[in-house]
Amino acid sequence: MNPARFSHRFLRQCKLNMPLRSFTARVPLLLVCLSAWAASLPFASAQTCGQHGVAVQVLGSGGPELQDKRASSSYLIWQDGRPRVLVDAGGGSALRFGESGAQMSQLDVILFSHFHVDHSADFSALIKSSWFEDRARPLPIYGPAGNEFMPSTTEFVADFFGEPRGAYRYLSELLVPGEQSTYKLQPHNIPGSEKPSAVFHTGDLAISSARVVHGAVPALAWRVELAGKSMVFSGDTNGEGGLPQLAVNADLLIAHNAVPEGATGVERRLHMPPSVIGQIAADAHVKQLVLSHRMLRTLGKETETQSEIQKRYSGPLHFANDLDCFPLD
Ligand SMILES: [Zn+2]
Numbered sequence: 001m002n003p004a005r006f007s008h009r010f011l012r013q014c015k016l017n018m019p020l021r022s023f024t025a026r027v028p029l030l031l032v033c034l035s036a037w038a039a040s041l042p043f044a045s046a047q048t049c050g051q052h053g054v055a056v057q058v059l060g061s062g063g064p065e066l067q068d069k070r071a072s073s074s075y076l077i078w079q080d081g082r083p084r085v086l087v088d089a090g091g092g093s094a095l096r097f098g099e100s101g102a103q104m105s106q107l108d109v110i111l112f113s114h115f116h117v118d119h120s121a122d123f124s125a126l127i128k129s130s131w132f133e134d135r136a137r138p139l140p141i142y143g144p145a146g147n148e149f150m151p152s153t154t155e156f157v158a159d160f161f162g163e164p165r166g167a168y169r170y171l172s173e174l175l176v177p178g179e180q181s182t183y184k185l186q187p188h189n190i191p192g193s194e195k196p197s198a199v200f201h202t203g204d205l206a207i208s209s210a211r212v213v214h215g216a217v218p219a220l221a222w223r224v225e226l227a228g229k230s231m232v233f234s235g236d237t238n239g240e241g242g243l244p245q246l247a248v249n250a251d252l253l254i255a256h257n258a259v260p261e262g263a264t265g266v267e268r269r270l271h272m273p274p275s276v277i278g279q280i281a282a283d284a285h286v287k288q289l290v291l292s293h294r295m296l297r298t299l300g301k302e303t304e305t306q307s308e309i310q311k312r313y314s315g316p317l318h319f320a321n322d323l324d325c326f327p328l329d
Contacts (some may be wrong), residue, residue: 008142011101024206025256031176046216048081049076049078049082049100049323049325050081050083051080052080052257053079053227053229054077054226054231055076055078055079055326055327056075056290057077057078057324057326058092058322058324059071059075059096059097059256059323060072060073060091060092061293061320061324062294062295063118064091064116064295064296068296068297070294071090071093071096072090072092072119072121073088073092073093073118073236074088074093074097074235075254077224078325079100079227080088083103084106084107084108084125084226085111085205085207086110087110087111087222088111088120089123089126090117090119090122091121093122093126093165093315094122094157096322097122097129104129104139105135108205109139109207111209111220112143112144112153114181114217114218115144115151115156117222122158124160124161124168127161127174129240130169131171132271134182136183137184138184139186140186140200141185141187142187142207143156143188145218146218147216153187153190153250156187158187175231190220192210192211194210194242195242195323196209196245197209197210204228205224206225207222207223209246210223210241210243211242211243212235213238213239214235214270214271218319219235219236221237221242221243221246223247230249230250231250231252231254231328232246232253232286234247236258236270237256238271244279244283244284245295248284249285249286251286251287252326253286253289254320255280255290255291255292256271256272256290256291257274257295257319258295259272260273260295260304260305261274261305268311274304274308274309275309278309278313280313282313286315287316288316290314290318290319290320294319294320305319
């Protein structure tokens with residue numbers, strides 16, 4: 001909500017826009033209203049990540065299991081106190097988004113690595129929240145093209161907000177052309193290839209992606225360049241595909257620590273063990289490595305994970321927790 005609309009609501013609720021018959025009679029009411037007003041202020045004072053320069057905030061550091069007591073995958077890129085890019089929106093991340101102090105009206109773009117639940121479940125909650133803000137410009141959304149197992153990005157967004165079958169078609173004005181709305185969602189399908197390719201560019205923000213292997217699920221890794229800093233998000237992948245190329249010389253690589261060393265079978269076909277993460281980080285000469293998407297099968301194994309990675313990669317290594325902030329200066 002913009003400040004003008006907010007102060008108008010404050011005056012109206014507190015009836016301070018009416019003539020004051022007795023100032024002393026109104027003092028208690030004024031105090032109550034003032035404290036209610038302060039309590040309902042937006043999170044501006046709570047926002048501490050990326051006040052100056054570029055930073056990545058981890059909104060969700062967990063995987064799909066609720067018992068990890070973490071929000072599922074989601075990352076927010078800040079620049080000079082403003083949230084610019086959201087990568088994934090797993091369950092719980094909408095709450096973390098609010099806790100971070102960000103507003104949906106400030107985002108330039110949303111990126112999806114893939115549409116597993118733990119990367120996308122809070123998307124509709126974020127969009128509904130935006131409805132109460134003053135967003136006026138379109139919101140581009142980029143993610144994979146679909147296949148027989150998964151919707152494309154345009155299908156995914158239409159499954160929520162499209163007419164006539166969207167689950168939340170009562171908000172179709174946000175998507176359907178011609179319907180009166182303050183802003184529109186603009187979903188795009190990115191088929192991706194192993195070779196990184198440019199996807200989005202505006203001002204000092206440039207985004208590219210590469211296709212990665214995550215079982216049969218269409219999946220992308222993302223690289224965001226902002227004000228001379230580069231951040232790469234592996235998404236879920238077994239390490240095959242374009243991640244090594246995409247990550248070259250990145251200032252920060254966020255890799256998913258979903259399986260321990262020695263994983264086999266389906267787990268290994270979907271995810272990269274620490275040795276593979278370490279090799280990719282080393283070969284790409286990334287300047288900082290953050291491990292996220294921490295699951296019950298990797299939590300508690302940080303010592304082994306760290307040692308497997310450090311056999312190959314000698315740069316700074318962090319294990320992410322929700323709301324951790326990684327400045328890039
Ligand atoms: Zn996942």
